Amino acid sequence: MTFELTILGSSSAVPTSKRNLTAHVLNVHERFFLVDCGEGTQIQIRKNKIRFGKIDHIFISHLHGDHIFGLFGLISTFNLLNRDKDLHIYTHPELENILSRHLEYFERSISFKIIYHHLNPKLSELIFEDNKVKVETIPLKHRIPTCGFKFTEKPHLRNLRKNVVQDYKIPISKIQDIKEGGDFIINNGDVVLNDKLTLPPYKSRSYAYCTDTAYSEKIIPIIKNVDLLFHETTFAKNMKRQAKLTYHSTSEDAAKIAKKANVGKLIVGHFSARYKDVSQIISEARDLFPNTYSAEDGEKHIVELTR
Amino acid sequence: MTFELTILGSSSAVPTSKRNLTAHVLNVHERFFLVDCGEGTQIQIRKNKIRFGKIDHIFISHLHGDHIFGLFGLISTFNLLNRDKDLHIYTHPELENILSRHLEYFERSISFKIIYHHLNPKLSELIFEDNKVKVETIPLKHRIPTCGFKFTEKPHLRNLRKNVVQDYKIPISKIQDIKEGGDFIINNGDVVLNDKLTLPPYKSRSYAYCTDTAYSEKIIPIIKNVDLLFHETTFAKNMKRQAKLTYHSTSEDAAKIAKKANVGKLIVGHFSARYKDVSQIISEARDLFPNTYSAEDGEKHIVELTR
Numbered sequence: 067m068t069f070e071l072t073i074l075g076s077s078s079a080v081p082t083s084k085r086n087l088t089a090h091v092l093n094v095h096e097r098f099f100l101v102d103c104g105e106g107t108q109i110q111i112r113k114n115k116i117r118f119g120k121i122d123h124i125f126i127s128h129l130h131g132d133h134i135f136g137l138f139g140l141i142s143t144f145n146l147l148n149r150d151k152d153l154h155i156y157t158h159p160e161l162e163n164i165l166s167r168h169l170e171y172f173e174r175s176i177s178f179k180i181i182y183h184h185l186n187p188k189l190s191e192l193i194f195e196d197n198k199v200k201v202e203t204i205p206l207k208h209r210i211p212t213c214g215f216k217f218t219e220k221p222h223l224r225n226l227r228k229n230v231v232q233d234y235k236i237p238i239s240k241i242q243d244i245k246e247g248g249d250f251i252i253n254n255g256d257v258v259l260n261d262k263l264t265l266p267p268y269k270s271r272s273y274a275y276c277t278d279t280a281y282s283e284k285i286i287p288i289i290k291n292v293d294l295l296f297h298e299t300t301f302a303k304n305m306k307r308q309a310k311l312t313y314h315s316t317s318e319d320a321a322k323i324a325k326k327a328n329v330g331k332l333i334v335g336h337f338s339a340r341y342k343d344v345s346q347i348i349s350e351a352r353d354l355f356p357n358t359y360s361a362e363d364g365e366k367h368i369v370e371l372t373r
Numbered sequence: 374m375t376f377e378l379t380i381l382g383s384s385s386a387v388p389t390s391k392r393n394l395t396a397h398v399l400n401v402h403e404r405f406f407l408v409d410c411g412e413g414t415q416i417q418i419r420k421n422k423i424r425f426g427k428i429d430h431i432f433i434s435h436l437h438g439d440h441i442f443g444l445f446g447l448i449s450t451f452n453l454l455n456r457d458k459d460l461h462i463y464t465h466p467e468l469e470n471i472l473s474r475h476l477e478y479f480e481r482s483i484s485f486k487i488i489y490h491h492l493n494p495k496l497s498e499l500i501f502e503d504n505k506v507k508v509e510t511i512p513l514k515h516r517i518p519t520c521g522f523k524f525t526e527k528p529h530l531r532n533l534r535k536n537v538v539q540d541y542k543i544p545i546s547k548i549q550d551i552k553e554g555g556d557f558i559i560n561n562g563d564v565v566l567n568d569k570l571t572l573p574p575y576k577s578r579s580y581a582y583c584t585d586t587a588y589s590e591k592i593i594p595i596i597k598n599v600d601l602l603f604h605e606t607t608f609a610k611n612m613k614r615q616a617k618l619t620y621h622s623t624s625e626d627a628a629k630i631a632k633k634a635n636v637g638k639l640i641v642g643h644f645s646a647r648y649k650d651v652s653q654i655i656s657e658a659r660d661l662f663p664n665t666y667s668a669e670d671g672e673k674h675i676v677e678l679t680r
Contacts, residue, residue: 080449
């Protein structure tokens, strides 16, 4: 039961020789969600050995080039590989026009259907849900309409204790009911309470993606207690003015949000290309929120199961 | 007096974990010419430590996505870096419409001028010339209008022999004349013949870029005797049928062209992503044309000065 984030790109605006443009892949129980798609994303997907066919949902935070210019090539590759499954893109509505015009010129025909889900960046809403995970938007504060995304695992069932199935001769037909909290009646009519049969369920794991954004306390109730928060840190704290001007965040901003939202772990990235070394940014963030890590291309962040 | 080709990408259609999409940079005396611009080109430019500011001319062979999807990000980066020099793009006319629409949406303003030079893919014509180099088109045979490009160094002047300036007390004002083949009259009226003063000039160096294309002998007179030929080899020779069908070339096709055109060195690339190992392709080409090398991302091919 995987819950694993792979960073594909961690640079802002322009790539560097070490950092590609923004894209993350979240693997929740072998469902792969692509979040943003900067230039080079398909190359990073290959390098990180993620199978193209596993990606059915792409979440686009906003329509700045450094978050979407990889879509053209990725869709072209899906087409060349004769993809036939639907592709869902969650995005500002304008992307539908841009991609449609683009595909009309560049692809003679397209082997799969693209289903666009238009986002409303003004409120937090549920935009995807299946039996394992749900995705909600996070309204962010940027120069253009921008959404973050929160991925939350659906509640786990209780776990059967060791050997109880044999010990009480529980038929398969009863197992789901017990995992959902039910007691079990044995042949002589005695009731075995659920507590004796099961352990508490694992906690639902969660990941929030917040970029691009200026410091905004409005997001705190939405991302409260997430296990993993990615918050952009385009600048170090001495560039507060520049951050404000461009609607980006500093190391301090990201760490303050992480602290106030009581998250488990903070990953910062979307670094300005001016930083060859981001250790200063990380250390500034850690001063306020010690469990901070820098986003590094190709690195994975796993959220383990806990009760 | 550099004449150096850098391969930025060598895969066709889709990138692999080791091969980026097509782009070459030719450095002729510190003028940097970019040829094609597949997705990820700006990242490869950075990795190969080529300065963005040195690139003033971009040559686009044809409007398939794997040759141009890097333009969006590259132009965006030029803009973010506040480029002010003109950028010249040599291309099929339709790219002007595509890029104009694109820039209108994605760039609020653009800090430099883009000058489009429309290509006629039906004939070979001179499309660029300065005091060091000229560029001519090569009509290729592909599914859509496609041009190759031949870069030729302008003729070198003769080289002064060692110590002649001191020995004959040649004034600076006479040097250009002597390098152009003139004799020198010394104070007593005696004539020193040019042969005594100079060595023959270095040969002009040349590079031809031919992709994407089916086998076409029509290009032979245009690329005759070039020092460096890049010819696509999307397929190994056992895929002749597939090559014909898609208007691409095999190892054998490329080598035959190189041989018939009597080129100095053949570089093959634009490999189908099906080939994890291209050694078979190289060995097939070498059977016909021994001086063949595979295009490898980040590798350089230098043409040395010879007389």
